Amino acid sequence: MIKLAEAEATLSSFYEEMRDKGAPRLRAAAWAAFSEFGLPSRRVESWHYTDLKTAMSRPAPLATASHAALSLPRAHDSLRLVTLDGVFRPDLSDIARLPEGVAVQSLRDALAQGEPHVMSALASADIGAQDPILALNAALMQDGVVVEIASGARIGRAIELATLSSAEPAQSTYTRALVMLGEGAQANLIETLAALSAVFAQDNSALVFRLAKNARVDLVTHLSGGVEHSIRVVSLLAHLDSGATLNSFALIEGEGLHRRQIFARLDGEMASALFNGATLGRGRLHADTTLVVDHAKPSGKSRERFRHILDDQSVGAFQGKVIVRPGAQKTDGVMQSKSLLLSDQATMNNKPELEIFADDVQCGHGATCGRLDKDQLFYLSARGLPRRQAESLLIEGFANEAMEALEDEQLRAYLSDRVSVWLSRRISR
Amino acid sequence: MLEIIDLHVSVGEREILKGLTLSVKAGEVAAIMGPNGTGKSTLSYVIAGREGYDVTQGEVRLNGENILDLEPAERAAKGIFLAFQYPVEIPGVATMTFLKAALNAQRRARGEAELQTPDLMKRVKDAATSLGVSQDMLRRPLNAGFSGGEKKRMEILQMALLQPRLAILDETDSGLDIDALRVVADGVNSLRAPERAFVVITHYQRLLEYIRPDTVHVMAQGRIMRSGGAELALELEERGYQDYIAQEAA
Structure with a gap:
């Protein structure tokens, strides 16, 4: 209890520091919501598999702006918007090269200006309102980006939202990005969350999407880096109007604690959301994916397909809840979680949930957990593949299944390559 | 080529x-026929090296080398x-990816240069066309x-690409219609060669009308009970396996 008080006192001092940095009412409401819950313990159902209360018993100091002139490695042929150590860095971003129809400003500026449409989009009450850590993010948000994509704009080249940490010693960052797409707009986005070196950090970031009618986003999220005891909570909030499409894939790897949470609301007819993902766990990685997909209007479609590949003492968790509201008839939802345990000490927790209040819907879920298949292994070995290579091919195949819906060949190749790199480390030891 | 001497294999208890003994020469097509449940598939798995089969006695030699201690690969x-x-x-693994991995793993193990993709593609395409395997x-x-x-066609395609010295066909005819069988x-038949041997395991004589064996071996109760030429298959077709089952019971 003493530790908890310590933790909350520290967080409270962060709030004191941030409360006059724009959007005071929004922050105050969020802080009140957080204070009511406190840091979530395992008794909070949606945090049952990730004991954040214990993990965050000592919040690291709030990051302060560093202005190091870094040269960042480029993994993608994308237009990059960089938030480094909690601060949006135009100097490290490709602002000047952004195509027509894309407007970008820092969150800090947006909060200072307080434009109503930005404020209401940044934190809407209808999604994720019950989550204390998301509330904490809103109360403490330091910086980030606001991206507006004009109606009808089709942005072919990927825009990468890179949230990076570099500073030592330990630090906390609270960042938030807002991406708004006008009617019929289309964009490819990459969300990169990484540590540039082996830094200990507590990062809490949120990405908020507002998709107007018939807008479409293809999103690839990549979480990597981290060290033992580092904490990263990444929230995705998506609000889809009628006919809008969000097609996403996330790869989680690295070390430490990673929690990815998704709150999506299909708030118009014929909206479509797809959340796929793969987690590569080794060492003591703790990777939790928790999602709530809320069908509020008829004829929506949602797909969730997650794969966990867990080695050593890594721990995976998948909690998926699909809600179908009264009147959201003709909803079509399929949720699937499959896990591959490569070691006796690895753990997977699966909790799929359906809450259906409409009678004419098609919803299903499935969860499996197992080892590599002996028949498959023998088949490959009998064709000449040595044991480890046979295992790798099966693991790759298992991960690839979650990537099938990715249309961008380059991105898919990049992600497959990440899986190969992870596997090559497994073979070489 | 293949020499099996007094082989005893257990699964669990x-x-x-x-005590199976069998010898197959290079260039030979040997058919193994027998009733269900006599261990024909077990024999094929033990030669290929599957886990879970306990060799308690005997040897399996390939060109004079005992292979029982080797990994399947x-x-x-x-x-x-x-x-x-x-x-x-194997879901998630594209057939082409698998073929390349298998071919090159074997080439690496033998100290040969790996095949590059264009060369590989051409080989696969040629073999696929003749076997009616679509792109x-x-x-x-x-x-x-x-x-x-x-x-089954995919199995034969792999065999054509891997060019084995000893090919074991385990009930390759099962579940095939007459066109697929052909x-x-x-x-x-197109792979038959003086330096290559085949062991064709089958329950029915039908397959042997299309793949003419040089020798036929009757397997029952975990042993080779009788060996002969192609004419033995015809006799089995006529009389069934009752003689061998009865012999065992007597």
């Missing part, structure tokens, strides 16, 4: 092979190929959703 690199009775589905099948995950006939048999 149960002895399946009980090492045996494959030495030229042993098993065409599975039930080819395994679409090559793009799909290995065996996933393939029909029984497609799976395609598969043609594939096997």
Whole structure:
């Protein structure tokens, strides 16, 4: 209890520091919501598999702006918007090269200006309102980006939202990005969350999407880096109007604690959301994916397909809840979680949930957990593949299944390559 | 080529092979026929090196070398190929990716240069065309959703690409219609060569009308009970396996 008080006192001092940095009412409401819950313990159902209360018993100091002139490695042929150590860095971003129809400003500026449409989009009450850590993010948000994509704009080249940490010693960052797409707009986005070196950090970031009618986003999220005891909570909030499409894939790897949470609301007819993902766990990685997909209007479609590949003492968790509201008839939802345990000490927790209040819907879920298949292994070995290579091919195949819906060949190749790199480390030891 | 001497194999407490002896020369096509449940598939798995089969006595030699201590992949690199009775589905792994991995793993193990993709593609395409394997099948995950006939053709395609020294065909005829059977048999016949041996395991004589064996061996109760030429298959077709089952019981 003493530790908890310590933790909350520290967080409270962060709030004191941030409360006059724009959007005071929004922050105050969020802080009140957080204070009511406190840091979530395992008794909070949606945090049952990730004991954040214990993990965050000592919040690291709030990051302060560093202005190091870094040269960042480029993994993608994308237009990059960089938030480094909690601060949006135009100097490290490709602002000047952004195509027509894309407007970008820092969150800090947006909060200072307080434009109503930005404020209401940044934190809407209808999604994720019950989550204390998301509330904490809103109360403490330091910086980030606001991206507006004009109606009808089709942005072919990927825009990468890179949230990076570099500073030592330990630090906390609270960042938030807002991406708004006008009617019929289309964009490819990459969300990169990484540590540039082996830094200990507590990062809490949120990405908020507002998709107007018939807008479409293809999103690839990549979480990597981290060290033992580092904490990263990444929230995705998506609000889809009628006919809008969000097609996403996330790869989680690295070390430490990673929690990815998704709150999506299909708030118009014929909206479509797809959340796929793969987690590569080794060492003591703790990777939790928790999602709530809320069908509020008829004829929506949602797909969730997650794969966990867990080695050593890594721990995976998948909690998926699909809600179908009264009147959201003709909803079509399929949720699937499959896990591959490569070691006796690895753990997977699966909790799929359906809450259906409409009678004419098609919803299903499935969860499996197992080892590599002996028949498959023998088949490959009998064709000449040595044991480890046979295992790798099966693991790759298992991960690839979650990537099938990715249309961008380059991105898919990049992600497959990440899986190969992870596997090559497994073979070489 | 292949020499099996007094082979005893158990699975758990149960002895399946009980002193099996068999010799197959290079260039020979040997048919093994027998009733269900006599250990024909066990024999094929033991030669290929599957886990879970306990060799309690005897030897299996390939060109004079005892192979029983080798891993399945090492045996494959030495030229042993098993065409599975039930080819395994591997979702998520494109057939082409698998073929490349298998070919190059064997080449690496033998100290040969790996095949580059264009060369590999050409070889696969040529073999696929003659076996009626479509380009679409090559793009799909290995065996996933393939029909029984497609799976068997894929086995023969792999055999054609891997060019084994000893090929074991485990009930390759099961589940095939007459047209598919002909395609598969043609594939096997085109690979017959003086330096290559085949062990064709089958329950029925039908397959042997298309793949003419040099020797026929009757297997029952975990042993080879009788060996002869192609004419033995015809006799079995006529009389069935009752003599061998009765012999055992007596």
